[in-house]
Amino acid sequence: MSRESFDVVILGTGPAGLQAAIHAARKKVAVLVLGRQPQSSLYKAHVENFCCLGKIAGGDLLGAGREQAQKFGAQMWDEDVLEVTSGGEGFVIRTESGREVAAKSLVLAMGISRNKLGVPGEKKLLGKGVSYCVDCDAGFYRGTKVAVVGEGSAAFSGALTMLMVASEVHLIYDQASVEPTLAGQVEAGGIFVHSGRKVKAILGEKLVEGLELDNGEILEVEGVFIELGAKGAVALAGTLGVMMDPESMQYIAVDKKQATNLPGVYACGDITGPPWQVAKAVGEGCVAGLEAAAYAKDRRG
Incomplete structure (x- = not known):
């Protein structure tokens, strides 16, 4: 499969990622945005404290931002990212459909996972x-023996990863939301798939027992991996060597230019820490997009 190349690749389709795309694309660089917009925490919310706007549905706000980014030339691929690695003069991104993309600079705007199962035993056995x-x-x-719970790309790719480690892997989901390529890999991989099912409780006193x-x-398992949605900041950033906030290890550490410790990698929005506000996400996205575009231009040769 051929590898497509872009100047700037943005991971995340929330307000931070879209604002980064708008500003980067306006600098006349090739921009690609990856992610599924309904996964944004803003998608089903409402906004009423954003300057110059009255109350507006989050989905409408994101839709308008998507149109703006496309108007300025940014491409949108509605699929999740499974892996990001350093490669040659930049970075290589692998998506859930199996496509590979090369980028001169990256903007990480995936937000943070707030999704938990909310079932008995989950909190106690964390x-x-x-x-x-x-x-x-x-x-x-x-x-x-382990179980992976979730209907998105993080769960399906996670089950495939565990297949190389565990003696037995169960994948549990209600309705799958992944590309056919990834679903086919799971079906052919020897994973015990429980489709149309939900977890009622996690069992065990001191350790997970089932x-x-x-x-x-x-299901008698010793480990339960709850992977709801797309791969998050810790998983993707960790493989690159991007530094996390040392106190929480949940957020990506950035400077005033939204730059991480890794040259060419920028981060913005909820992924950089609180407050969880659209205004912060948009402001950081603006800076990250401009800086990522400038970095990419410097490396065009």
Whole structure:
């Protein structure tokens, strides 16, 4: 499969990512935005404290931003990112459909995951068999039976990762929302798939001992990976070597130019920490987009 090249690739379709795309594209560089807009925390919310606008539905605001970015030349691919690596003079991004993209600079605007199952045992057994990051914790479950929960690309790719580590892998989801290529890999991989099912409870006293599904079935597992949506900041940034906030290890550390510790990589929006406000996301996206475009232009040769 051929690899497409862009000057700036933006991960995330929320207000930070879209604003970065608008400003980068206006600088006449090739811009690609990756992600599924309904995954943005703003998509189903309403905004009434953003300067110069009255109350507006989040989905409408994002839709307008998407149109603006496209008007200035940015391309939009409605798919998630599975992997980002450094390669040659820039970065290589692999998407859930199997496509590969080369970029001179990156803008990380994936937001943060606020999604939890909200089932009995989840909070109590966090760190004792319950994890929210396959890429971070897979090695602790070598040779064990595990379950991955989620209907998006993070869960499906996570199940494939665990297949190389664990002795038995279960994937549990209600309705899948992934590209056919990724779904096909899971179907052919020897993973026990429980489609149309939800987790009722996570079982165990001091450590995870199993899962109860909504049909009453009990799965005997030692690890439960809750991966709801797309891959998050910790998973993607960690593989690149991007520095996280040392106090929380949840947010990406940036300077006043939204630059990370890695040259050519910028971050903006919720992924850089609170407050969780559209105004902050848009302001940081503006700076990140301009800086990423300037960096890419410098490396055109």
